[in-house]
Amino acid sequence: MTARLLDVRDLRVEFRTRDGIAEAVGGVSYAVDAGRTLAVLGESGSGKSVTAHAIMGILDSPPGRITGGQVLFQGRDLLTMGAEERRRIRGAAMAMIFQDALSALNPVLPVGAQLAEMYEVHRGMSRKDARRRAVELMDRVRIPAAAQRAGDYPHQFSGGMRQRIMIAMAMALEPDLIIADEPTTALDVTVQAQVMDLLAELRREYAMGLVLITHDLGVVADVADTIAVMYAGRIVETAPVRDLYRRPAHPYTRGLLDSVPRVDHGGGQARRDHGEHVRHEGHGGHRGGKLYAIKGAPPSPLTLPPGCPFHPRCPRAQEVCRVERPPLYEVSAADGGPAPEAAPPSGASPASGASPAAGTPPPPGATPSPGAAPAPGGRTSACHFWKDELDALDAVNV
Amino acid sequence: MGRYTLRRLLQMIPVFIGSTFLIFFMVYALGDPVAALFGDKAPDPATAARIRKDLYLDEPLWRQYAHYMGQIFSGHFGTAFNGQPVTELMASAFPVTLRLTLVAVAFEMALGVTLGVLSGLRRGRGLDTSVLLLTLVVVSVPTFVSGTVLQYLFGVSWGWTRPSVSPEAPLDELLLPGVVLGLVSLAYTSRLTRTSVVENARADYVRTAVAKGLPRHRIVTRHLLRNSLIPVVTFIGTDIGALMGGAIVTERIFNIHGVGYQLYQGILRQNSPTVVGFVTILVIVFLLANLLVDLLYAVLDPRIRYA
Numbered sequence: 001m002t003a004r005l006l007d008v009r010d011l012r013v014e015f016r017t018r019d020g021i022a023e024a025v026g027g028v029s030y031a032v033d034a035g036r037t038l039a040v041l042g043e044s045g046s047g048k049s050v051t052a053h054a055i056m057g058i059l060d061s062p063p064g065r066i067t068g069g070q071v072l073f074q075g076r077d078l079l080t081m082g083a084e085e086r087r088r089i090r091g092a093a094m095a096m097i098f099q100d101a102l103s104a105l106n107p108v109l110p111v112g113a114q115l116a117e118m119y120e121v122h123r124g125m126s127r128k129d130a131r132r133r134a135v136e137l138m139d140r141v142r143i144p145a146a147a148q149r150a151g152d153y154p155h156q157f158s159g160g161m162r163q164r165i166m167i168a169m170a171m172a173l174e175p176d177l178i179i180a181d182e183p184t185t186a187l188d189v190t191v192q193a194q195v196m197d198l199l200a201e202l203r204r205e206y207a208m209g210l211v212l213i214t215h216d217l218g219v220v221a222d223v224a225d226t227i228a229v230m231y232a233g234r235i236v237e238t239a240p241v242r243d244l245y246r247r248p249a250h251p252y253t254r255g256l257l258d259s260v261p262r263v264d265h266g267g268g269q270a271r272r273d274h275g276e277h278v279r280h281e282g283h284g285g286h287r288g289g290k291l292y293a294i295k296g297a298p299p300s301p302l303t304l305p306p307g308c309p310f311h312p313r314c315p316r317a318q319e320v321c322r323v324e325r326p327p328l329y330e331v332s333a334a335d336g337g338p339a340p341e342a343a344p345p346s347g348a349s350p351a352s353g354a355s356p357a358a359g360t361p362p363p364p365g366a367t368p369s370p371g372a373a374p375a376p377g378g379r380t381s382a383c384h385f386w387k388d389e390l391d392a393l394d395a396v397n398v
Numbered sequence: 399m400g401r402y403t404l405r406r407l408l409q410m411i412p413v414f415i416g417s418t419f420l421i422f423f424m425v426y427a428l429g430d431p432v433a434a435l436f437g438d439k440a441p442d443p444a445t446a447a448r449i450r451k452d453l454y455l456d457e458p459l460w461r462q463y464a465h466y467m468g469q470i471f472s473g474h475f476g477t478a479f480n481g482q483p484v485t486e487l488m489a490s491a492f493p494v495t496l497r498l499t500l501v502a503v504a505f506e507m508a509l510g511v512t513l514g515v516l517s518g519l520r521r522g523r524g525l526d527t528s529v530l531l532l533t534l535v536v537v538s539v540p541t542f543v544s545g546t547v548l549q550y551l552f553g554v555s556w557g558w559t560r561p562s563v564s565p566e567a568p569l570d571e572l573l574l575p576g577v578v579l580g581l582v583s584l585a586y587t588s589r590l591t592r593t594s595v596v597e598n599a600r601a602d603y604v605r606t607a608v609a610k611g612l613p614r615h616r617i618v619t620r621h622l623l624r625n626s627l628i629p630v631v632t633f634i635g636t637d638i639g640a641l642m643g644g645a646i647v648t649e650r651i652f653n654i655h656g657v658g659y660q661l662y663q664g665i666l667r668q669n670s671p672t673v674v675g676f677v678t679i680l681v682i683v684f685l686l687a688n689l690l691v692d693l694l695y696a697v698l699d700p701r702i703r704y705a
Contacts, residue, residue, distance in 0.1 A: 089611070155700075
């Protein structure tokens with residue numbers, strides 16, 4: 001296997017707080033290949049941003065501390081690298097787009113100067129040349145009258161324009177990898193799509209790898225190749241984007257998908273229509289029905305529940321979930337691929353939803369894969385009953 | 399900006415009138431200036447009455463004030479107890495105090511900001527803790543204690559400087575008094591700078607600067623300091639006015655014939671022309687310094703626009 005662009009292995013980050021040690025990231029592994037897009041999905045506090053900060057080397061420490069794992073970027077571990085070497089990579093080979101461009105840009109410097117700085121520092125350009133490149137860059141992200149506006153300050157731009165400047169700054173040196181931390185969350189819905197399209201277009205043009213951190217499922221579907229779903233500092237499911245939307249293999253992912261309001265209900269959504277009859281919660285989802293919400297709140301990283309961290313909120317929780325933390329099972333191709341034409345009867349699996357008692361062995365065919373990120377196109381799920389989750393979907397799809 | 403400046407200048411008029419009246423009223427309340435003129439001896443009633451009439455002291459307070467203001471605007475600040483015109487006193491006193499203040503502010507800026515930045519960048523380390531402790535001590539020791547102790551040590555025990563300043567008050571003789579005058583402000587400046595640096599070091603734009611792969615010195619000088627020093631500049635600006643008026647104790651200790659010295663004499667002799675005249679000028683200096691700071695603030699922080 002060739003070296004991947006970014007390969008995060010079993011990354012662990014903890015925060016020392018007054019109330020104790022909070023494990024914000026508890027062994028996260030994901031990978032991005034050159035030119036591909038990985039979406040990291042999760043609620044606020046799921047550790048997705050902290051993971052990104054650790055990769056980027058901008059973790060607030062103290063109180064944050066990386067306690068384990070590797071971050072391989074183009075085959076080299078960033079965590080063991082010297083500070084100066086790592087600084088040269090930041091901004092030049094990997095760049096980050098922040099959520100709130102207003103606070104992420106320096107309020108007392110003109111945006112042109114903040115963009116030009118990239119060329120001055122990393123390329124050693126003269127101030128004049130750097131300014132010229134900055135204006136080109138602003139033109140590139142379609143800021144009207146770029147030459148005149150280069151002298152303006154961040155607060156003089158609209159939210160969408162500011163985020164374009166943020167994108168321009170990240171793109172300046174045409175890095176191999178971009179980490180976008182909720183790039184559209186702070187924007188109006190109308191502007192969100194524009195900014196997202198721009199980001200996707202530039203990514204394609206420069207063939208960059210992209211880690212897109214978001215909690216917006218709508219954003220993900222169009223842009224991402226693979227998705228990693230995070231919950232309570234861990235990855236609970238990874239899958240190619242189409243598979244994940246069609247057949248989520250983790251109850252949390254399914255809850256997320258069901259909590260998106262839908263106006264349409266075309267062929268693709270037929271499964272969810274029928275699903276209502278068998279859902280544990282009786283969650284509707286559209287056409288005037290009550291919107292489904294995952295009950296409860298995410299756990300505090302200070303007091304993670306034992307076993308599967310999702311079990312207090314999980315409709316499928318069994319005794320084993322309270323005791324034993326599920327590893328990341330590999331979802332085999334036969335089970336995890338596109339829905340089979342005729343779904344196997346749900347009884348086919350020995351560990352079907354209703355029967356297992358505490359200590360039931362995980363479903364056959366599942367092999368735990370701690371540490372390593374899945375191969376592209378592969379799927380993983382951190383649920384003891386991932387098979388049942390899939391089977392239940394297939395059953396109602398017949 | 400022009401309109402704003404004009405408006406601020408116009409606002410100074412009521413402040414000026416109000417503050418001068420307050421001063422005038424307070425000096426009036428001090429006691430009988432005619433009695434004070436005679437010192438320990440009891441004045442001859444007829445002479446006292448004549449002086450009172452000459453000095454308009456038999457008129458009601460508001461007419462005294464109106465008369466005084468009228469005199470001021472025609473350039474007559476009255477005479478001091480020894481018959482010297484107050485304007486003459488001002489001409490000799492203000493340059494001395496201005497020099498003293500400049501020494502104090504330079505010292506405050508150079509050392510205070512440096513200490514503040516260093517301790518802010520090394521929060522929680524040894525240097526930070528010692529700066530915090532040291533500034534706390536400096537703030538809690540009053541100027542008349544630190545002034546006399548330093549005067550004794552440098553001027554008397556070690557003989558490095560002259561313990562008192564000659565009437566011409568050249569700059570080199572004002573170094574020690576300037577340090578004494580600026581000491582408390584220095585402590586405040588370094589604490590303010592430290593807090594501001596600590597706060598801004600956690601700001602998102604500093605994180606962005608790190609993510610851009612900028613070298614540390616560039617992050618600190620270009621991004622962190624530029625933002626952190628805005629409140630410090632504001633403080634130092636307003637402090638200039640406060641230092642000029644607040645030099646009374648320092649000028650007494652080192653026998654500097656500046657504004658504080660003249661004010662002290664004026665109060666001692668209950669000579670209202672001296673006190674009110676000097677304070678009036680100080681009020682104007684203070685107001686102008688504040689205006690200047692506000693205008694500077696808009697220059698430093700582009701988010702602030704005055705209309």
